[in-house]
Amino acid sequence: MKLEDYKGISAPGDLRAIEKMAERLRGKKMLHVNSTAAGGGVAELLQRIVPLIRDMGIDVRWEVMQAEKPFFEVTKNFHNALQGKGKPLTREMWDTYEGVNRENYARIDTDADCVVIHDPQPALFIEKKKRGIWLWRCHIDISTPEKATWYLLKNTIEKFDAGIFSVSSFAQSLPIPQFLMQPSIDPLSEKNIELSEDEVNRVYERFGIPMDKPILLQVSRFDPFKDPLGVIDSYRLVKKYHDCRLVLAGGTATDDPEGERVLKEVQEKANNDPDIHILLIPPFSDREINALQRGATIVLQKSTREGFGLVVAEALWKKKPVIGGDVGGIPLQIIEGVTGFLIHSVEGAAYRIRQLLENPEKAKKMGENAKEHIRRNFLITRNIENYLSMWTALEHKDQKVIYL
Amino acid sequence: MGNAMAESFKFFECYALIRMTGRKASDILEFMEILKQVSAESIFHHVHQYFLKPHISPPDFSNDFAVWAAENLGEQNLAEALANLNPFEFSNVEDIRAELIRIITEHLKSYPPPRPVLPGKEFFFNESITIVVPTGLEATQLHDFAMILKEIDYSSIYFHFYEARLRLGKERDDFSHFLDECLDCPTLAARIKSFDPYMYTTEDLRAKIIKLLEEAL
Incomplete structure (x- = not known):
């Protein structure tokens, strides 16, 4: 992928700014570190962003931690605790966390002018800092963290x-600068690229989902914060008024051992309803997810906690109105009544689904607004601009207006 | 923009990197206390970021304080008073801060403080760092100036119009300065300077300036 491929899609001003900033940074080294190569929004974003940054002449690498299940169990708990719903960390858990970090930072070359550490999993890499600018990129909602866990991480x-x-509400009281960076989607990725109607139909056929009724879709990991059980409740309330299908499509990332338990609960709750389709999507199924989103009538993201919820932007880009929880980054993507609806309960979701199923014209208009909103605010080029501008700003400390 | 004003008009675009202060207010009293203490950059940011964002559906008011008062505190009269503040009437951000505090103090004399907002709906104080990008586009004549203005990113309109006056402390926007001083079009310059830019989105303002330029051509 090259930056010039985005001409005609992204704003020309964004592309000019990227080129100018990249000119100054050309030849310098950048490093991204995260904990999983596939599954989940972070890996997806890095798969796209890293080649584009490289194309601009920046010597960028992406390293993935090597770890086993016990580490991911600890970091999953870490993740939940930071989102306010996990158990406090024990000494033993911290030792596992520290040990795996040490093994990994001994293995990975961290020499770079700008190092970006993604999420808490590799945060202890900072102990190895020798030079360069080090950024901690937090993708999760830490607006109300479990205090003891946050205290440990804060140090x-x-x-x-x-x-x-x-999102602004995730900012904490910290002695270091905190920047806002809304994630983005790549309009040219397999997950978002335009597909033919034929291809969409074939994917539905392959999954055994007849397209004979309106389709409600939620694409998310089987994670309690995504509230898949609440989605089934909403669907059942809607079903009294509209004959429709519900598709719950999700994968489990390698760092998400809790997924299997939630999936079982969802299957039990679905109780063999032939109109509920639970799909376990393997990694690298981006084109299939794209097709599922394009074939849906309404897309749901009924999260009760959310980092950003990039899947909302993906659906909006495909001209689908989205009904989503009023949490994390979702309200930035759903403009109430313009690109979808924000909801706070099972009943709220059901009410808005009924409203849109009853008014297809309204849903269509929202879909059109939705695509434009994403085009203007949430495309990948905006994200690259963010990284380069932070790097530039930290090289010009204390300047509020920086002339390139 | 200083150096743009020699012979030709050099168009700059800009990008706002948002820096969060980590400070948030959940009720009006807390809001006022923080407002007294936050940086001038934070106040500038919250009365201007509306103009540096592309809007599919612009909010009712153009400054963040008014939007929060209306949408989250549910205080419409306070929102209206805050929205009516015109930053161009003030020569610096400290005077805007004083006026915001005066408006809230007056409001509190007549109305009881509203209840706190729900978690997540607090007012989050941010600042912005502006990265200014030369576009390489220059105009020496009115015709070229109008043509480039049509093509340039909306951030250029923002930079030369809003940021130039308040943040960079100029007496007027870069466009009217250039038209007056370099192209000898004082009437056109005066008409542009007389706009009430806080009543427009940046795209609307662009369209209005282009219309004036085309009429003059």
Whole structure:
């Protein structure tokens, strides 16, 4: 992929700014570190962003931690605790966390002018800092963290040069600069590229989902914060008025051992309803997810906690109105009544689904607004602009207006 | 923009990197206390970021304080008073801060403080760092100036119009300065300077300036 491929899609001003900033940074080294190569929004984003940054002449690498299940169980708990719903960390858990970080940072070359550490999993890499600008990119909602866990992590985060958060409400009281960076989608990726109607139909056929009724779709990991059980409740309330199908499509990432338990609960709750389709999507099924989104009538993202919920932007880009929880980054993507609806309950979701199923014209208009909203605010080029501007800003400390 | 004003008009675009202060207010009293303490950059950011964002559906008011008062505090009269503040009437951000505090104090004399907002709906104080990008586009004549203005990113309109006056402390926007001083079009310059830019989105303002330029051509 090249930056010029985005001409005609992204705003020309964004592309000019990227080129100018990249000119200054050409030849410098950048490193991204995260904990999983596939599954989940972070890996998807890095798969796209890294080649584009490289294309601009920046010597960028992406390294993935090597770890086993016990580490991911600890970091999943870490993740939940930071989102306010996990158990406090024990000494033993911290030792596992620290040990795996040490093994990994001994293995990975961290010499770079700009190092971006994604999420808490590799945060202890900061102990190895020798030079360069180190950024901690937090993709999760830490607006109301479990206090003891956050306190432990905070001591580490304070050693970075800056923190990056997806939504203003995630900012914490920290002695380092905190930047806002809304994630983005890539309109040219397999997950978002235009597909023919034929291809969409074939994917539905392959999954055994007849397209004979309106289709409600939620694409998300089987994670309690995505509330798949609540989605089934909403569907059942709607079903009294509209004959429709519900598709719950999700994968489980390698760092998400809790997924299997939630999936079982969802299957039990679905109780063999032939109009509920539970799909376990393997990694690298981006084109299939794209087709599922394009074939849906309404897309749901009934999260009760959310980092950003990039899947909302993906659906909006495909001209689908989205009904989503009023949490994390979802309200930035759903403009109430313009690109979809924000909901706070099972009943709220059901009410808005009924409203849109009853008014297809309204749903169509919302879909059109939705695509434009994403085009203007949430495309990948905006994200690259963010990274380069943070790097530039930290090289010009204390300047509020920086002339390139 | 200083150096743009020699012979030709050099168009700059800009990008706002948002820096979060980590400070948030959940009720009006807390809001006022923080407002007294936050940086001038934070106040500038919240009365201007509306103009540096592309809107599919613009909010009712153009400054963040008014939007929060209306949507989250549910205080319409306070929102209206805050929205009516015109930053161009003030020569610096400290005077805007004083006026915001005066408006809230007056409001509190007549109305009881509203209840706190729900978690997640607090007012989050941010700042922006502006990265200014030369576009390489220059105009020496009115015709070229109008043509480039049509093509340029909306951030250029923002930079030369809003940021130039308040943040960079100029007496007027870069466009009317250039038209007056370099192209000898004082009437056109005066008409542009007389706009009430806080009543428009940046795209609307662009369209209005282009219309004036085309009429002059």
